[in-house]
Amino acid sequence: MTNWLLREQVAGQGIPMLCKCWEGTTYVVLGGSVEFLYKDSVYEIHEKILSILKESGEYEEMKRVAEEKGMETFSYKKIAEKYIE
Numbered sequence: 001m002t003n004w005l006l007r008e009q010v011a012g013q014g015i016p017m018l019c020k021c022w023e024g025t026t027y028v029v030l031g032g033s034v035e036f037l038y039k040d041s042v043y044e045i046h047e048k049i050l051s052i053l054k055e056s057g058e059y060e061e062m063k064r065v066a067e068e069k070g071m072e073t074f075s076y077k078k079i080a081e082k083y084i085e
Helices: 003-012 042-054 058-074 076-084
Strands: 017-020 034-037
Touching (some): 003 058, 042 058
16 A cells, blocks of 8 residues: 555544654645654654654644544545536
8 A cells, every 4th residue: 555545545534743854755644644754764653653642632632623624525435426416
């Protein structure tokens, strides 16, 4: 499965993400549902996770945005409805 498709499937389920930033895949952000990794290091992954968990309400906000916007934008049902209209 390609990386962009996996990201769309995760976003369509309303799940916030922490993923590698690759050119052309930042469209899944949807206003705060995704945090990106820019380096290939265990340290960066560790620090990002700690940052998300330490910041008051950050994970909850990422989840809220993912559920509201991700499910609306990337769910197969919503995509199909757009094409059927």
